[in-house]
Amino acid sequence: MSLSDSLRAHCPICGNMELQRIPGERVDSYFGFLWSRLSIPAYRCEPCRHKYFSIRPLRAKEAKEQAKEQTKERELAEMASSK
């Protein structure tokens, strides 16, 4: 792992960097409500299912792709709700 990668969000258990942004309420953490209030991003690690909060940003590539996906999801949700 390179130095710049270690500054990015990665799973503290398995080191996976393919993290999923999730809503803060989904993290089962004692301070979860507080972090989501503070808009601290929450992540989920797919391989080990660890959910946690991190102030470290995702790698630009993933963040961009997820933003694109979220836009798509929002559009689909809007389409579904307008029916």
Ligand SMILES: [Zn+2]
């Ligand atoms: Zn993990």
